[in-house]
Amino acid sequence: MFRFLLLWALLLFGARASLLNESRYVDDAKVLETLDIPPAFLHDRLFRELKINLTTSRRNHYLRMFKRGESYIPTLRAMIAESGIPQVFLFMAMAESHFDAHAKSSAKAVGLWQFMPETAKLYGLKIDRYIDERKDPVRATEAAIRFLKRLYGRFGKWYLAALAYNCGEGRVARAIRKAGSDDLRVLLDEKKKYLPKESRNYIRKIVSLALVANNAQLSFTPKEMRILRSADSERLMRVKVSGGETLEHIAKQIGMKAGALKVLNPQFSYGFTPPGKAAFINIPVSRLERFKLSYKPGRQKNMYLVHRVKRGETLSSIAYRYGISYKVILSFNKIRKGRIYPKQELVIPIPRGSIRKYEVKPGDTIYGIARRFGVAVATIKKRNALKSNIIHAGDKLVIPN
Numbered sequence: 001m002f003r004f005l006l007l008w009a010l011l012l013f014g015a016r017a018s019l020l021n022e023s024r025y026v027d028d029a030k031v032l033e034t035l036d037i038p039p040a041f042l043h044d045r046l047f048r049e050l051k052i053n054l055t056t057s058r059r060n061h062y063l064r065m066f067k068r069g070e071s072y073i074p075t076l077r078a079m080i081a082e083s084g085i086p087q088v089f090l091f092m093a094m095a096e097s098h099f100d101a102h103a104k105s106s107a108k109a110v111g112l113w114q115f116m117p118e119t120a121k122l123y124g125l126k127i128d129r130y131i132d133e134r135k136d137p138v139r140a141t142e143a144a145i146r147f148l149k150r151l152y153g154r155f156g157k158w159y160l161a162a163l164a165y166n167c168g169e170g171r172v173a174r175a176i177r178k179a180g181s182d183d184l185r186v187l188l189d190e191k192k193k194y195l196p197k198e199s200r201n202y203i204r205k206i207v208s209l210a211l212v213a214n215n216a217q218l219s220f221t222p223k224e225m226r227i228l229r230s231a232d233s234e235r236l237m238r239v240k241v242s243g244g245e246t247l248e249h250i251a252k253q254i255g256m257k258a259g260a261l262k263v264l265n266p267q268f269s270y271g272f273t274p275p276g277k278a279a280f281i282n283i284p285v286s287r288l289e290r291f292k293l294s295y296k297p298g299r300q301k302n303m304y305l306v307h308r309v310k311r312g313e314t315l316s317s318i319a320y321r322y323g324i325s326y327k328v329i330l331s332f333n334k335i336r337k338g339r340i341y342p343k344q345e346l347v348i349p350i351p352r353g354s355i356r357k358y359e360v361k362p363g364d365t366i367y368g369i370a371r372r373f374g375v376a377v378a379t380i381k382k383r384n385a386l387k388s389n390i391i392h393a394g395d396k397l398v399i400p401n
Contacts (some may be wrong), residue, residue, distance in 0.1 A: 028211050034086040036157040037184055037207070044188070044204065051208040055219035062212065063220075063227050069099025071263055072112065072137040075236045075282075079138070083145045086158055091209040092165070093144070095202065101135045101266040110134040113144040123147060129306050129345065130274035136267035138238055138282055159184055159203055167199040234284040236264060239291055244275035244303030244352075253294045254287045270347060272304040275357060302349040305357060309344045313385075321383050321398050322348050323355060353401060360395040373399045 029039040041047065054062050066073070077090055096114040097103035104110050108117065111134035117127060123143035125133040133139040151161035154169065160182060164172040175194040176182045186192075188200050212219060216228055241250055247265060248258040262271065264282045273279035283291060307318060315338060319326035330338060333346050340346070358369065366389045370377045377389070384397050391397070 027214060031088060031210055031214055032207065035088055035159045035162070035207070037159050037203075041184065041207070044185075046190075046201065047204040047208060050201075050204050051211060054208055054212045059219070059224075062209075063224055065094055065098045066228050069094070072099065072101065072236075074234060075137055076112075076141050078235050079141050079145065083149075085145055085148055085152075088206065088210045089144075089148060089162075091206050091213070092162060093141075094209050095205045101137060111140050112137055113140050115140065115143065119147070128274070129308070130269055131267050132269065133267050136265070136282070138236055139267070155182070157182065162203055162206060163187070163195065163199055166202045167196055171195070171199070234286055236282040237285050237288050238280045239283055239288070239295075240278050241273055241281055241295065242297035242303075243273055243277055243279050244305065245279070245298070245300055246272045246304070247281070249300050250281065250295065253296070254283060254291045256283075256287060270304065270306065275303055275305050298352055300352060303352045305348045305350065307346045307348050309340050309342055309346065311342045313340070315340060317385060318346065318348075321385065322350050323383075323400060324348070324350055355401060356399045358397045358399050360391050360393055360397065362393045364391065364393070365389075366391050369397065369399070375399055 028042055032039060032041055069076075073090070076093060077087070080087055080089055093099065093112045097112045099112065101112050102110075103112070103114065105114060109115060110120075110132060113134070115123075115125060115134045120127060120134050120143065123146055125136075125139060125143055127134065148158075148161050148165060151164045151169065152158055155161055155164060155172065160172060160176075172195070175187055179186045179189075179192070179194045181187075184203070187194050188203070190200070193200075213228070216225060220228065247261050247268065248271060251258040251261040258271075261281070261283070262268075264284070268274075273281065305322070307322070309318070315326040315329055315335075318340075319329055328349060329335070329346055332349055356373070358373075360369070366377055366380060366386075369391075370380055379400060380386070380397060381389070383400055
């Protein structure tokens with residue numbers, strides 16, 4: 001009787017396990033379907049190895065990536081869902097940067113989505129001495145979504161869009177022509193090598209990251225699951241603020257710690273917004289009402305600029321240009337022994353409204369600029385150390401008020 005009961009229990013357990021495995025297979029196949037990948041991919045040997053490693057030898061690495069991205073993941077997830085592209089692409093950012101907004105590759109790709117400078121500018125991301133929007137979790141995600149949609153429009157399958165994102169449209173198009181097929185199993189052939197090894201593993205990596213998350217309760221302890229769920233925090237909102245304003249000042253007005261606000265705004269090269277008429281920052285949605293009630297643009301005494309030292313300049317000449325004491329520059333930039341060098345970047349705190357910075361445009365003359373701002377030509381020349389009236393498009397002039 002005991003043997004009969006034991007056998008019955010084993011058969012029942014086996015049947016339940018079989019049903020559970022079948023259910024997992026169906027769930028995983030549905031995830032693959034969103035990328036236009038056939039269910040047979042689940043049997044790909046290299047993919048299976050990657051997936052197993054993420055729940056064994058690399059489980060701590062997997063958890064660290066989620067922990068690192070907890071400030072950004074809810075925003076990325078919501079933006080991807082609203083855009084209509086597959087939710088799996090959240091894990092493309094994870095594969096690209098490990099959710100590190102400051103990640104930089106040897107090829108000079110930067111940010112959560114690892115944009116190269118040329119591609120970033122093509123999709124409207126600003127890169128200058130004050131800001132690098134490739135690091136902005138909102139702006140970079142907007143650009144990545146547009147890029148992926150365009151790639152999908154060309155290739156017609158989401159897995160091809162992902163491959164093209166990684167190795168380039170031309171490389172994928174050539175691989176399809178050479179293989180005579182756009183079937184994923186054909187393109188990932190390890191002997192024919194139609195695509196680079198990095199790209200062949202890239203799609204496997206994205207899918208393995210996604211499916212481990214899809215079945216996280218099977219691989220992680222309740223304590224570890226809390227780390228994964230910690231990513232379910234607040235979404236970010238973009239709000240308009242004054243240019244040249246410190247994040248510390250803004251954080252104080254909306255009841256946040258300056259360090260926390262800086263984490264949400266890794267795009268700024270310094271602790272202040274780019275000087276100009278306006279700038280945009282990311283804040284948690286829970287701070288939006290307080291921002292609307294409390295934020296007052298331009299209430300700080302000073303605004304901030306960055307000056308790149310030119311050959312022959314001195315601290316005194318730079319200070320005169322901006323109408324401040326050279327001691328302020330020394331103190332603010334923690335310069336020892338008063339030494340500066342060409343191409344060094346100095347943060348210049350100046351009284352708000354005391355000057356404007358103007359970039360010379362094609363066709364501008366120094367006389368026209370002087371008339372526009374109501375300032376004498378001689379004053380502009382003196383404050384900018386100009387030896388003649390000749391100016392060039394792209395020159396940056398300081399215009400005193």
